[in-house]
Amino acid sequence: MVRDLGAMRRTPAKASASEAGNDENAPADPSDAAPVTVGADSDAVATRPPLLAIQPPHSGSKRKPESPAPTPSKLPFRTPEKAAARSRFGWVPPRSDEPPLRVGGTPYSVVTTPGKYRGKAAAAVPAASEGGGSTQSTPTKSVNKPAHSVGMSASRPPMSGGQRGAGLGLGFSMALRGTPVSFAPVTVVNTAEVPHFELREDPSFWMENNVQVVIRVRPLNNSEKNLHNYNRCLKQESAQSITWIGQPESRFTFDHVACEAVNQEVLFRVSGLPMVENCMSGYNSCIFAYGQTGSGKTYTMLGEISELEVRPSQDRGMTPRIFEFLFARIRAEEESRRDEKLKYNCKCSFLEIYNEQITDLLDPSFTNLPLREDIRNGIYVENLTELEVGCVSDIIKLLIQGSANRRMAATNMNSESSRSHSVFTCIIESRWEKDSASNLRFARLNLVDLAGSERQRTSGAEGERLKEAANINKSLSTLGLVIMSLVDQAHGKQRHVPYRDSKLTFLLQVATLKYHIIVFI
Numbered sequence: 001m002v003r004d005l006g007a008m009r010r011t012p013a014k015a016s017a018s019e020a021g022n023d024e025n026a027p028a029d030p031s032d033a034a035p036v037t038v039g040a041d042s043d044a045v046a047t048r049p050p051l052l053a054i055q056p057p058h059s060g061s062k063r064k065p066e067s068p069a070p071t072p073s074k075l076p077f078r079t080p081e082k083a084a085a086r087s088r089f090g091w092v093p094p095r096s097d098e099p100p101l102r103v104g105g106t107p108y109s110v111v112t113t114p115g116k117y118r119g120k121a122a123a124a125v126p127a128a129s130e131g132g133g134s135t136q137s138t139p140t141k142s143v144n145k146p147a148h149s150v151g152m153s154a155s156r157p158p159m160s161g162g163q164r165g166a167g168l169g170l171g172f173s174m175a176l177r178g179t180p181v182s183f184a185p186v187t188v189v190n191t192a193e194v195p196h197f198e199l200r201e202d203p204s205f206w207m208e209n210n211v212q213v214v215i216r217v218r219p220l221n222n223s224e225k226n227l228h229n230y231n232r233c234l235k236q237e238s239a240q241s242i243t244w245i246g247q248p249e250s251r252f253t254f255d256h257v258a259c260e261a262v263n264q265e266v267l268f269r270v271s272g273l274p275m276v277e278n279c280m281s282g283y284n285s286c287i288f289a290y291g292q293t294g295s296g297k298t299y300t301m302l303g304e305i306s307e308l309e310v311r312p313s314q315d316r317g318m319t320p321r322i323f324e325f326l327f328a329r330i331r332a333e334e335e336s337r338r339d340e341k342l343k344y345n346c347k348c349s350f351l352e353i354y355n356e357q358i359t360d361l362l363d364p365s366f367t368n369l370p371l372r373e374d375i376r377n378g379i380y381v382e383n384l385t386e387l388e389v390g391c392v393s394d395i396i397k398l399l400i401q402g403s404a405n406r407r408m409a410a411t412n413m414n415s416e417s418s419r420s421h422s423v424f425t426c427i428i429e430s431r432w433e434k435d436s437a438s439n440l441r442f443a444r445l446n447l448v449d450l451a452g453s454e455r456q457r458t459s460g461a462e463g464e465r466l467k468e469a470a471n472i473n474k475s476l477s478t479l480g481l482v483i484m485s486l487v488d489q490a491h492g493k494q495r496h497v498p499y500r501d502s503k504l505t506f507l508l509q510v511a512t513l514k515y516h517i518i519v520f521i
């Protein structure tokens, strides 16, 4: 239950995050979910000091990461949904073997990923451009290469001739110019059927990389089928690469390319679940959904949430799934470290940036909120509502409330287009006692649904819509520049980025400079 709605503006209560009875995510069968892994993971947490752990007051308030990171094999890569379903909602959600939503195909991509902050620089969010579709990694042109069957294996292809991220500290694979990193099976792109590629869950990725990029290809919608039949401008060749069928053909390689049949559950397991683990270990995390208008960002980040407490949908997106898992992990962790008096406290805020103005989505009467920066708080939004949450249903209420306040409009490309960037933030604070010392740890999780980049010609934007589009594109461009500047900094180069020109990038400096980033493209 959301406590004290509206009354906790920047002065959140210090009470325990959990509430009696709010145990919808507690594993019904202790051997079934989190506790098993949590036992293991609690060791990891104990031995891997968090980025933001402090021991007040004697050790000062320096936030410094401790290493090593948790052993990959100990990461609990299963969601607590089953338990959640049993105990509260009375439903049993599908696991990763649930049937795909549908198989179709679509020209444009979208999507996501995680990355781990570990002092390295972040990776590239592409600057918004007038060009639609995916344009992120360096394209490999003219790649009509022979099909050396890789089948449809989910394994990461060998990066011959180079290395992941080309030594730039990037968390995503960059295609090697002129050198295919995987070979294409013969792909037909003008039929209803498209090849399916399994995504691989690879927790060890996060030990070495800050940013991971996942492309999601959404199925064709009816109007696209009517207009173009099943013709697509993309063809997928592996679980890491995708080719734009143009002149010349261009191949792009990413950490993951989720084909049209990949559903919300699988996507959560690949990119959302590791973020929760990172936050539990005290690392700040951020997920961006970046993509052209209508490409599926809101569907991916939020999905179907309207009846979630009554009849949870398979189409619920990354955000509800993340919190289902987070609260189950929190409860299990508190249980397993009862002797240390471990207690978590979570606070959430939800804002939108529209035409460079920040509005509190949990209290829209607060508009044009100022961004502030000071030594104690870093960068923050003044007077933003922060509410304590203790269970998934608290989160759902905030999501429904905030989403209803978000600025939407119809464009030629999306009848319900989000015209603002939204940032849902959860601050996860934990306190425990060990060796007669009090410990405090923070992690921040930013879930960012960016407004869609768009070609003004195609989206039909005019008047107010045109002004919005200009602001959207400007802030996306600045975001791309800021992230590229982090990559430069990691290599000792300086690039001046006027990030304060964009509220979005100014706000996310906290995440991009100090913590790890997840980029949805």
Ligand SMILES: Nc1ncnc2c1ncn2[C@@H]1O[C@H](COP(=O)(O)OP(=O)(O)OP(=O)(O)O)[C@@H](O)[C@H]1O
Residues within 6 Å of the ligand: 101, 217, 218, 219, 221, 291, 292, 293, 294, 295, 296, 297, 298, 299, 300, 414, 416, 417, 418, 419, 450, 451, 452, 453
């Ligand atoms: N993977 C998917 N499977 C099925 N339907 C999808 C998928 N992705 C998106 N859609 C549908 O496509 C439409 C557009 O998606 P959505 O509103 O999420 O786009 P968006 O990228 O957020 O757009 P905008 O930037 O304009 O807000 C919606 O009707 C959504 O349900």
